[in-house]
Every structure is written in structure tokens, then in C-alpha cells.
Amino acid sequence: MFSNPYMMIAAAVLATVSSARAESPQRLAAGWRHSVVVDERGGVWSWGENRLGQLGDGSFNASPLPVAVRGPGGEGRLADVVAVSAGTHHTLAILRDGTVWAWGNNAFGQLGNGAWGLQAHSNLPVPVLGPAGKGVLRGAVAVAAGWDHSVAILQDGTVWAWGSSCHGQLGDGVRDSNRWSTHPVQVLGLGGQGRLQRVGAVACGIHHTIALLDDGTVCAWGGNWEGQLGVGARRQSGRPETRHSPTAVQVLGIGGDGILRQVKAIAAGVFHNLAVLEDGTAVAWGYNGGGQLGEGTRANFWEGNANVRQVPAPVRVVGPDGQAALEKVAAVAAGYEISWARIDDGTLRSWGWNVFGELGAGLPLGVNRDRPQLIRRGDGGDGEGGDQPLLGDIVEFAGGVRHALARDAKGRIWAWGHNGFGQLALADLMDRTFPVQVPEFSESPAKPPQTRPAGKPRRRTLHDQLPGDARRFNVRDYGATGDGVHLDMPAIQAAVDAACAAGGGIVLLPPGVYRTGTVRLNSGVQLHLDEGATILGSTNRTHYPQQGLIYADGARNIAVTGPGVIDGQGQAFTSRAWRVQILYLNDCDGVNVCDVTTRNSGSWTQHYIRCRNLSIRGATVNSPRPGRNNDGIDLSGCEDVLIEDCTVISDDDAIVVKSQSSDRVNRNYRVLNNRVFTYRGAIKLGTETRAPYANLVVRNLEGWGPKAIEIYSVDGTELENVEIEGVRAHDAQAAILIRLGARLRPHYFQQGEPIAPGSLRGVRIKDVQVELSDKSYREILLEHGIDNAGVADCRRYPPRAGFISGLPEHRIEDVRIENVSIRHPGGGRETDVFRSVPERPDAYPSSSIFGQLPAYGLYCRHADGIQLRNVTIRTENADPRPMLVCDDVKNLLVDRMNATAASPRFPVIWLIGVDDAVIENCTAPQGAEVFVAATGTAPALDRIRLQANDTRHAATPLRRLAPGELIASGLPLFRETSPGLVVMEADQLWLVEPMAVQTDAERPSDRHIAVATPGSREQGGAYGRFEISTPGEYVLWARTFGPSAESDSFYVSIDGGPPSLSDLDQLGAWHWTAVRNRIEGKSAGRARTVVPLEAGRHTIQIRNRESGTRIAKVVIVRKDLPFDPERDLSSPSWQ
Structure with a gap:
């Protein structure tokens, strides 16, 4: 053998x-x-x-x-x-x-x-x-x-x-x-x-x-x-x-x-x-x-x-x-x-x-x-x-x-x-x-395209100078080899212990590569990595008595400094089970992290829990490898924190503040002059948000690829007094995401603590510039010559400007956004305007939590005291959606908020159930049919005021709509063929995908509308207007075809009223269906839909319920007229 x-x-x-x-x-x-x-x-x-x-x-x-x-x-x-x-x-x-x-x-x-x-x-x-x-x-x-x-x-x-x-x-x-x-x-x-x-x-x-x-x-x-x-x-x-x-x-x-x-x-x-x-x-x-x-x-x-x-x-x-x-x-x-x-x-x-x-x-x-x-x-x-x-x-x-x-x-x-x-x-x-x-092999292959070499780190001014009078403990004196192969863990720990025993000192790592598992820092010890020194994480879990490469618990006055590198070799660990963090410091006071580079983490790169008087300056994080939760800098329950002049390159959130229990209070943060590369949050508060957050200041943050600003309260925290100023984001996925939710993970609450949503108030955001795109994270890192860019995530994500969304009974309060410029690639669809945005109170908060939003700009819901000043949103390609949609918002101020393009069918600003709003000093863009549409009831509608706006390009500055009334303008208009009778050809209605005009193979001249995509339940629709000369009660008929019991119903609504769920009368043949509304389920019976209408123009909505249901014509006729469509209407398509 x-x-x-x-x-x-x-x-x-x-x-x-x-x-x-x-x-x-x-x-x-x-x-x-x-x-x-x-x-x-x-x-x-x-x-x-x-x-x-x-x-x-x-x-x-x-x-x-x-x-x-x-x-x-x-x-x-x-x-x-x-x-x-x-x-x-x-x-x-x-x-x-x-x-x-x-x-x-x-x-x-x-x-x-x-x-x-x-x-x-x-x-x-x-x-x-x-x-x-x-x-x-x-x-x-x-x-x-x-x-x-x-x-x-x-x-x-x-x-x-x-x-x-x-x-x-x-x-x-x-x-x-x-x-x-x-x-x-x-x-x-x-x-x-x-x-x-x-x-x-x-x-x-x-x-x-x-x-x-x-x-x-x-x-x-x-x-x-x-x-x-x-x-x-x-x-x-x-x-x-x-x-x-x-x-x-x-x-x-x-x-x-x-x-x-x-x-x-x-x-x-x-x-x-x-x-x-x-x-x-x-x-x-x-x-x-x-x-x-x-x-x-x-x-x-x-x-x-x-x-x-x-x-x-x-x-x-x-x-x-x-x-x-x-x-x-x-x-x-x-x-x-x-x-x-x-x-x-x-x-x-x-x-x-x-x-x-x-x-x-x-x-x-x-x-x-x-x-x-x-x-x-x-x-x-x-x-x-x-x-x-x-x-x-x-x-x-x-x-x-x-x-x-x-x-x-x-x-x-x-x-x-x-x-x-x-x-x-x-x-x-x-x-x-x-x-x-794979291309065929060639002895003289074509020269491959030149890719940009890995970028050199920007020249750094070291923030930490070694004190001349501090005692030094060189790890080489304790047996470290620095050859990157032998395990130097015992020697490094011996030097740390000796420094602590001497009352404190500097543990010095000269140039070399030091392979080690967990090194535990003790009080008074400064771990300093010279230029050319690298700590290399061992791939053997036996070497990690703690889940951190550099670990401290309860230490005072400790530091990790120097221009050297700490490499966690995170690729050697699984992505879901046991993983190593590079810096893992718990309950420490007086922590100084300066100039050091941490890279290739198995999990969160730098993790600080309940630390006080924490300073992170001039540090670099490089951990773009896809894993699960490979954050850059994580802080949980810390107080008096400074993060300054850092560069963070991470697969997950870059700088993130968390709280997993009620004793992890985050207070007094200054995050200044940092730059990040990420396709997650550049600065993120959450998602774990159990204890209070207060007094957080972020200034001068520049990011590539991120969700620029994420602020969440979803686990019962009180979040207030957050100031973010001077943010620039390039090729970003999202600009501003603010969410008050009710995820309320039970294990974040101690026994006896009430489990209830928290609050979110007092947020100030100003001087923000965001360019949105769907460019992949890897493309961004390659363009900037970032080392190890090839491991980065390659997915493309739909860009979203952002949202401010609370809960119906727990509202976001007092958010002021000022001097913001957002460039959006556009490309939204008209169907997005009609999407019902779900509440999802217990969902994980993210930019995609609500799916595609009805606004290409900002979407605001369940909030009080929202101020938007000097906000400009530009679209590079056509996007029919409104620039701003506000739903259930009180005390709204929109001042100098401008769009560069508009759809003739939808308003620039859409207010739904908004009470007490001022829209001022805004300019309606060219092509706008309606500048502001307000849906609601009196007296709230009367408290919507427009003042000092330039509405020369809008035919209608303010349009008030009853609840449920169709927002779209410019719909096709059908007039009476005889008094009290309107016949509408379905293929002439305005269609929302995936509803489309189709023909039958045996009769290609006949046209109808349907959603052909299997499984497209509740998607797509058709919209139009009709005009009647006499008031009265009206009934509806539709020429329909249902191929099976799974394709035998549709919705009809007049003037935005409650939709009638109508079932077809036959299967397998074209026929006239009298529109009836199903009562309490299909087996309970159906009532003929009767609609009282005034003389004038009205809207009709036909929405898909089950894909495959076909509709050729719709008739609206006064109820008291003797009408039989088979008898009174004749057309080859009806025979």
C-alpha cells in the first residue's frame, strides 16, 4: 500500500x-x-x-x-x-x-x-x-x-x-x-x-x-x-x-x-x-x-x-x-x-x-x-x-x-x-x-496592477516622556530573549513584580519581539515599549490566566507607553468562543496609555471597565480583521476620561462607551482630535446602556467609512448632556443615529431593579460634515494604504443619513443639531415613502434597525424639542423621498434646513402628527411641487407655522392633509364617463414596485397590473385620482383574475381611509369582483364596501396583498345607479 x-x-x-x-x-x-x-x-x-x-x-x-x-x-x-x-x-x-x-x-x-x-x-x-x-x-x-x-x-x-x-x-x-x-x-x-x-x-x-x-x-x-x-x-x-x-x-x-x-x-x-x-x-x-x-x-x-x-x-x-x-x-x-x-x-x-x-x-x-x-x-x-x-x-x-x-x-x-x-x-x-x-499560467505573465503600498504611520509626537528619576527594570535582565519564538512571559512578569515590590518603576522593553501570554500590571508600574519593541501574543490559551494580554485589576497609577507595538495574534483564536483582548483593565485608578500601537486583537482591542482618571493619548489601534465585536477602544463604566490624538482602525466600533450594569456609570469624558477607520460607529454610546451617562464631550473627530455618530439608550439608562462638535466623515454609512429603545436585557438588571426604558435628552451636535457612500471598508483601507487592509470586510451597505427615534411612551427630549452638511448618493425609490416604519422597541439598535427610511435625509419620531439649524443635505442622484420626515414630534424647529433637489410628487418636508412646529429661513429647491406637507388634525395642524422661507420654486408652500390622505402629488386623474360613473384602466395608474403592468400570453393586447414575484406579500401598489360631479354613496368593482387560492385578494382604499380587504369571487377566470371588505376572517363573511364621497377630486389606492392577483380595471359608481358591469360595459378585454 x-x-x-x-x-x-x-x-x-x-x-x-x-x-x-x-x-x-x-x-x-x-x-x-x-x-x-x-x-x-x-x-x-x-x-x-x-x-x-x-x-x-x-x-x-x-x-x-x-x-x-x-x-x-x-x-x-x-x-x-x-x-x-x-x-x-x-x-x-x-x-x-x-x-x-x-x-x-x-x-x-x-x-x-x-x-x-x-x-x-x-x-x-x-x-x-x-x-x-x-x-x-x-x-x-x-x-x-x-x-x-x-x-x-x-x-x-x-x-x-x-x-x-x-x-x-x-x-x-x-x-x-x-x-x-x-x-x-x-x-x-x-x-x-x-x-x-x-x-x-x-x-x-x-x-x-x-x-x-x-x-x-x-x-x-x-x-x-x-x-x-x-x-x-x-x-x-x-x-x-x-x-x-x-x-x-x-x-x-x-x-x-x-x-x-x-x-x-x-x-x-x-x-x-x-x-x-x-x-x-x-x-x-x-x-x-x-x-x-x-x-x-x-x-x-x-x-x-x-x-x-x-x-x-x-x-x-x-x-x-x-x-x-x-x-x-x-x-x-x-x-x-x-x-x-x-x-x-x-x-x-x-x-x-x-x-x-x-x-x-x-x-x-x-x-x-x-x-x-x-x-x-x-x-x-x-x-x-x-x-x-x-x-x-x-x-x-x-x-x-x-x-x-x-x-x-x-x-x-x-x-x-x-x-x-x-x-x-x-x-x-x-x-x-x-x-x-483562474487565468491560464504564463511564463511571462502580464505585470499585475500596482496597488498602493501600506501607508506609513503618520509622524507622531510622543506624548509620554520617561521621567529621569524613575527606576528602570529591563526585561532582558530578567531573562527575556526578545527573539519572538521563546516564551518571554515569565521574564516580563518578573520585571513587573520587581518594579511593584520596589514601590514602582518603569519596566522597559528594548527593541525585539517578546512572545508572551497574560502580563499582569501592578500598582505603580509603567510598561514601556521602545521603538522596535513588539509584544507578541502567544497562540496558546494556557498562557492566558486572564482574557487579556496586558491585564490589571484594582491597580493604581499604571501605564502602558512608548512607540512600540502589542500584537495580539487574534487570528489564531475562534471568533465566537474564547478570545483575547489586548488591554484589559478593570477597576483601575490613574491609568496612562500613551503612544503605543495595539493590533490584531482577538476581541475588543482596548477594554477598560470601571476605570477612573484614564488617559489614552497618541495611541494607535489596528484591528481590521472580521470577527465578532473587534472594537477599537471600549469603555464601560469609566469616569474622568481623556482620549486624545489617537488613530483607530477597527473591524467594529472605533471608540465606544458602554455600560452592562447599573454600577457602571460613564461620566466626564473628553474625546479630542482623533481619527478612525471603521465601517461601524466612529463614536458610539451603546449599545449596552444600563447605567447613567453624563457629561460627554467629543470634538474634532475624523472618520473614514463609519456610522459617524451613534447615540443609544436601550437598556434603561439615563443619558444626558452629550456634546459632539467638529465631526468629518468620508465614505460614511450613516451620519447621525439617535435611538431610545427598550431592549432591556434582563441580565443587565440586578435583582429588585425595575426593568423599564430609560431616557435620552440634552444632546448637542454641531459642525458636522458627512459624505455618504456604499464603498466597502476594504476599498477604503486600500485607498489609504492601511496595513493589513486585505483582511477587512468587503460588503457594501446602503447609506443612510440618519434618524432620531424614541418610543411612543418614552420620548427623546431636547436634541439640537446645528451646522451639518450631508452629501447623500441618493437613489431611493418612491416605494420607500410609503413604507410603514416599524417601532421595534426591543431590537438591537443600528443604522438598519428600521430598514429603508421614508426620508433621504433625517427621520424623526417620538421626540420633543428637536431643533435643526443650518442643515444642508445634497443628493448626487435623484431621490424621490422627502428630505425630512417627522412623525409624532412636538416643539420642532427647522431653521435654514435646505435640500438641493426635490421630487414633484412628494414634499420636501413631511410632518405627520407634529404639534407646534416652526419652519423658517428655508429654501424650497427647484422641482418641488409641495414644500411642506402636514398630516394630522386640528388644532395641531394650526400650530405648524412657516415664516421667512423662500418658496418661489414650490407650487404649494404648505399642504395640510387629513390622517391617511395620500401624500403623493401629480397622480393620474380619471373623470366620469357618465354622471356617477368612473372607469379606470389599471395600467394607467401610478405603480409602486414590485407592482407592474403585465399581459397574458394568450391575449398580449390586454394589459393588467399584478405583482408577479412569488412571496411578495403586502408589497407594491397602484395610485390614482378621480373626479365626480355628484355627492353620494359609491361602490367599487374590479375586473380581476386569481390563478389560485394563494392569489385571490387585494386592498382598496379611498382618500386614505381604512383599506378594504377584498377577496375575488372566482378563481382561474377573468371576472368582475364587487369590492367587499372581509369581516373577522375569510370564513366570517364579507360586507360590500360603500364609500360616502363629496363632489370633487378623490384618491384611490390599490395595494397588493397576495402576489399573482391581477387587476385590469376599476370602476367607481354611485350606489343608487342600476349598474351591472357585464351588461353596461363592453370591451374585448372583458369578454
Whole structure:
């Protein structure tokens, strides 16, 4: 079985297919951010990220186009390659002669060439040494590459590994953070007895390794934080026991019953594994945060408990219906929180978290699926659904961390998912949710487009000067190596403890890289990082007794300073379970954070809880990697805070003030002269808002991509006295979002505390300039040359100017907004004006909480004392919506609020139920039919005053409407055909999408209106006006067609009155329906709709209720007239 190297398949890191019964070696490999392919002549091509030389082309330059891997010493091309494997940042290859070559990152000796260290990486292939470092490794038939280790199977069925032993991933019995091997060591047998033999396939995760034996069983070794070893044990808490093992252990059977048997293929993801059984079904175990185990219980990955997030024994992968098992599986692959499978018919399936489009099914970015999805090509149109052609005839595929590759029977290579570093061979660096074809390889490829290099940090003036009389404690004097490989945690902590014992002092980190877990700061200690000094977070959770890299609790007079860097290596942790924060300070007094850079956090980058006298100046945060809640600077219950001259680049909110319990009061903040890059909140109060907020001042804040200002009270807090001044936001998603809600999370309230909404009052916002756009966050970071921009979110979001929205019984009070300029791209639809804006009191507050708003500018609701002064909103493209909509607002002042364009159909300002409003010094733009429309009743309507406005361009300065009266102007007008009779052709009404004019195939000359899109219930409508000469009671008729019982009703309303829900009289034929209003449900009966009308003009609204209901004509006739539409009206369309 082990004599023929071409019958084996290599298993790449974190995904690539492996099988003991493969018919050809693995010739595709996908790593963290790069891709590798073996061509038909045995040459190797690679593309993507290359900062550590993982492309093997002799350079350290990234390439979005395939480049040839060079030969040894850079001579010619690497040739005679039969298999490849891509690790996180290194690559392995097997040559025809059975030797193994490696290139890329070599910090822990994972290249196996006898070297190690941060400067030991190689951008050219080097041979892997033999055991004990003698000669070269020979007889290799399969290789697998992990985060910082490598594994090979030899022809005799033994397994050899090299690289880091931090988690026991080498399987040689060693689990030591200061031990690694720069040459192959033999993997021991089960329980450390003898040597592991008769191995047919191997696969590497980030901290673990799995192997398939020739008897169909599977063993595993290394880290077990998420149950990825498959040993099945759980604590009483429900989480897996962390039974790490530096030697092989057997993977248990399904549900922990017996031993897993009859396995024919395996794959390892970052924290989970997959296996294919002989019967064609698949099983999975390990981390399940994104539904990547495919067992069907993680449809919403924001919910659920540890019992489904960490699964320590195999479970079956379900089929698309979520019930029966997925069948006819030929091979599998696994990534970060994603899994793939190839079916016997050559098609592919995927399941898990679609952060970058790695599902390949055209689904929106950010969603997850916990059951298999069909992977489709993207050449059949845009969007999700069955209209796209299947990606078929796949003979080989490989999965990376966030992207995948596949080769079809014609030799074409397809790629999809993350492309932030060009790993899909697309130079635009944008992700793809469908597979795209990789260009053909060329010895002289076209020069890839030049991308802007990563920007240098702006020159900073250091805010902190080391006091000359303070005692210094150099960590090198306590044993720190600063080589980035050895664990320096004990030495750094010893220096901190010594400084504290001496009554305080400066713990100095000179230039170097210091790998460490939690460092606990004690009172009186200043941790200072010199220029060139980096604290590097360990990837081993054992090194974190607290969930922070730099941690303090109850300390006084502490500081973290200097121009150095603290790197959390957050990408090495899961995105939903246990994660590390970089600065985690609780209940501290006298905290000084100056000049330091914190980056790559696993969670909130800087987190301060109940801290007092806190100063953060000149700090830089760089944490754009998509995760869950990767905020920049988080403050919870802090007092007397200064945040000044900081730069924050974050995947989530940039500067955010929170409160999760009633004792976390936020008071006396000054946030001055900061700049942020984010696609979430630039400055955000909330969402956790339990204790009072008071006296917060924000001045001179500049942001790129953000929701500029977010102010929320949704968990019972009293929020007041907030001043925000001098905000500039570029390519922003939203300008101003203010929300008083009633989410009221119960666990934020102590026993006996009343659970009730809070208050929001006293907000002052002035001097704000916002340019809205739908540009993706990654595009923004790339344009500005931000380091690590390729990991950023690639989604586009609809821009919204903003809202001020309280609750009917809990109103926002006293908000003043002054000197604001907003540029909006426009593009809204007329249908948006008619949307009923939901209240959603308990919803998570965000810019999309209410969906598309009826105003392109500001939407205000349930508020008292709103002042809008000198506010200008410009639209770049046509937008029919009003500039301002106010609903249930009292004491409103609109002074010098101007729009640059208007729709002739809708007002510029729409006031609904507004009492006591003054509109003054405003200018009506050209094209405005109505300047202000006010809907309501007297006497409130009489308290709406317009004064000193320029309304020359508006035909109607103020239009008063009764409740429910249609707001649109310029609707088609139908006149009587005879006294008391109006006949309206439905196709001449004004239509709101998705209502549209249609024809029947058998009678193309006949026209009617309908909503054809299935499932478009309650969407779309038709509007018009009619004129009658005599008053009286009127009834309605409609010429209708209903194809089924699911398409047999519609709404009709006259003059904005209550709509009649009318059912059709017949199905399957055109007929006249007498409009009747359903009473208490369909079975309870129907009453003929009778409408009393005065002589003059009236409006009619026909709204869709069930898609498919067709309407050709509508008749309004006086009730006392003897009228029969079949008798009195004749037209070919009625016969």
C-alpha cells in the first residue's frame, strides 16, 4: 500500500482533501492567504500574499497573478513536483524522488531545514532535512502544513513532523512552548507507545494534527481547546475538557460511541475536522461556531450554547433538508469556519460561515449556513438562487482558511472566497461569492496592477516622556530573549513584580519581539515599549490566566507607553468562543496609555471597565480583521476620561462607551482630535446602556467609512448632556443615529431593579460634515494604504443619513443639531415613502434597525424639542423621498434646513402628527411641487407655522392633509364617463414596485397590473385620482383574475381611509369582483364596501396583498345607479 508515492494524496493545512484511497496526488493547495497549483509538467505556480516568501518566487512581493516557483537557489523552476501543501504562511512540495522542499515562514523551524527564527524565512525552496538533521528527508508520499508545523508520511507508513511543539502538534510526546524541532521527529504511536504506523493520510489544523490509518480509524494529537481531538469528554459546563495530547489518541465514534471506523478520507480545519465514511456519508467534530460541522443546529450562529459550539465527538453532516445524512461524499475540505465536500457526481457542497464568500453559493457576505449548499458558478447572473449553473465535473479541490480552489475535468481551475491578498488571482482584491476561473499560467505573465503600498504611520509626537528619576527594570535582565519564538512571559512578569515590590518603576522593553501570554500590571508600574519593541501574543490559551494580554485589576497609577507595538495574534483564536483582548483593565485608578500601537486583537482591542482618571493619548489601534465585536477602544463604566490624538482602525466600533450594569456609570469624558477607520460607529454610546451617562464631550473627530455618530439608550439608562462638535466623515454609512429603545436585557438588571426604558435628552451636535457612500471598508483601507487592509470586510451597505427615534411612551427630549452638511448618493425609490416604519422597541439598535427610511435625509419620531439649524443635505442622484420626515414630534424647529433637489410628487418636508412646529429661513429647491406637507388634525395642524422661507420654486408652500390622505402629488386623474360613473384602466395608474403592468400570453393586447414575484406579500401598489360631479354613496368593482387560492385578494382604499380587504369571487377566470371588505376572517363573511364621497377630486389606492392577483380595471359608481358591469360595459378585454 505504501510503495507507490503517486497513489497518495497530500493534505494541506486547514482544509485540503486527503484520502488513503486517492487516485492521484494533491496538486492544488490553499493556505491562509495564498494559493498553489502543480501543473501537468510538474511545475508549481503560486499567487497571493508573499510577505514571508510563501510564494517561493524569490521575492517578498505579493502577486494577484500566478508566478512560477523557482528552483533551488533561484535557478530555473522547481520541477518534478507531484504534490503540494499550503500552510498558514509556508508551503511544502514533494518531488518525484520522494524528497520534500519547503519555503515561506520558518519562525519555529517549520521549513525543516535546520534553521528557525523571525529572520529565517525563505522565499526560495529549501530541502527538508532527514531525521536528526542528517541528509534530506526521503521517501515522502504525503505532506501537510499547519500554522507553524509540518508533517510528512513516508513510504513505510510512518509519520514525521517538524516545527513548533507549543500545543503538542508534532505528536512526539513534547508539549512545550519553548521547544520546537527544525528537522523531522517521529510521531509516536497511540498513548506514546512505539511509533505511529500504517498511516495513509494526514491533515493539519492550526494547533492539531489528525491521521487516517489503513484500518479506517482516525487518531489525533495536539491542542484540544474546541474538542478537535475528538476524545468526547465534556465538563459539567458543557464545554469540552481541554485534554490536550502530545501523542496520538483515537477519535471516538459518532456521539462518542466506540471508535470512529470505516473512514476513507479526512480533512482538518483551523479548529474542526471532517471525515468521509465508506458508505459515502460524512462526520465532523470540533468547533462549530459558524455551523461548519454541518449538523443542522447552528442556523443562527449568534444564538446557541457551548453544546453546539464545541462538539468533542463526531456528528453526522446532514443533507440539504437538515434531516437525512449528506450522501455520496467523495472527499472533504475544511477551513476557518467553513467546510466543503465533493460529491460523486463531481459537484461541490459547502456549509459554515460566509465571511468572504467562501460558501461559493452566491449568498450574502456575513451569513452562515449549517447545512450543505450547492456551489454554483457566477456566470449565470448575479445573486443567490437556482438560476446559476452548477460548478460541476470537479476532479480535485482544496480549501484554504477563507478561500477554495477546484479543478474540473477540462483542467480549468476555479477559485472563490477571500481575495484580499489576490489569492483568487484577481487583481481587484475584492472577494467572490461564486467561483471564478483562474487565468491560464504564463511564463511571462502580464505585470499585475500596482496597488498602493501600506501607508506609513503618520509622524507622531510622543506624548509620554520617561521621567529621569524613575527606576528602570529591563526585561532582558530578567531573562527575556526578545527573539519572538521563546516564551518571554515569565521574564516580563518578573520585571513587573520587581518594579511593584520596589514601590514602582518603569519596566522597559528594548527593541525585539517578546512572545508572551497574560502580563499582569501592578500598582505603580509603567510598561514601556521602545521603538522596535513588539509584544507578541502567544497562540496558546494556557498562557492566558486572564482574557487579556496586558491585564490589571484594582491597580493604581499604571501605564502602558512608548512607540512600540502589542500584537495580539487574534487570528489564531475562534471568533465566537474564547478570545483575547489586548488591554484589559478593570477597576483601575490613574491609568496612562500613551503612544503605543495595539493590533490584531482577538476581541475588543482596548477594554477598560470601571476605570477612573484614564488617559489614552497618541495611541494607535489596528484591528481590521472580521470577527465578532473587534472594537477599537471600549469603555464601560469609566469616569474622568481623556482620549486624545489617537488613530483607530477597527473591524467594529472605533471608540465606544458602554455600560452592562447599573454600577457602571460613564461620566466626564473628553474625546479630542482623533481619527478612525471603521465601517461601524466612529463614536458610539451603546449599545449596552444600563447605567447613567453624563457629561460627554467629543470634538474634532475624523472618520473614514463609519456610522459617524451613534447615540443609544436601550437598556434603561439615563443619558444626558452629550456634546459632539467638529465631526468629518468620508465614505460614511450613516451620519447621525439617535435611538431610545427598550431592549432591556434582563441580565443587565440586578435583582429588585425595575426593568423599564430609560431616557435620552440634552444632546448637542454641531459642525458636522458627512459624505455618504456604499464603498466597502476594504476599498477604503486600500485607498489609504492601511496595513493589513486585505483582511477587512468587503460588503457594501446602503447609506443612510440618519434618524432620531424614541418610543411612543418614552420620548427623546431636547436634541439640537446645528451646522451639518450631508452629501447623500441618493437613489431611493418612491416605494420607500410609503413604507410603514416599524417601532421595534426591543431590537438591537443600528443604522438598519428600521430598514429603508421614508426620508433621504433625517427621520424623526417620538421626540420633543428637536431643533435643526443650518442643515444642508445634497443628493448626487435623484431621490424621490422627502428630505425630512417627522412623525409624532412636538416643539420642532427647522431653521435654514435646505435640500438641493426635490421630487414633484412628494414634499420636501413631511410632518405627520407634529404639534407646534416652526419652519423658517428655508429654501424650497427647484422641482418641488409641495414644500411642506402636514398630516394630522386640528388644532395641531394650526400650530405648524412657516415664516421667512423662500418658496418661489414650490407650487404649494404648505399642504395640510387629513390622517391617511395620500401624500403623493401629480397622480393620474380619471373623470366620469357618465354622471356617477368612473372607469379606470389599471395600467394607467401610478405603480409602486414590485407592482407592474403585465399581459397574458394568450391575449398580449390586454394589459393588467399584478405583482408577479412569488412571496411578495403586502408589497407594491397602484395610485390614482378621480373626479365626480355628484355627492353620494359609491361602490367599487374590479375586473380581476386569481390563478389560485394563494392569489385571490387585494386592498382598496379611498382618500386614505381604512383599506378594504377584498377577496375575488372566482378563481382561474377573468371576472368582475364587487369590492367587499372581509369581516373577522375569510370564513366570517364579507360586507360590500360603500364609500360616502363629496363632489370633487378623490384618491384611490390599490395595494397588493397576495402576489399573482391581477387587476385590469376599476370602476367607481354611485350606489343608487342600476349598474351591472357585464351588461353596461363592453370591451374585448372583458369578454
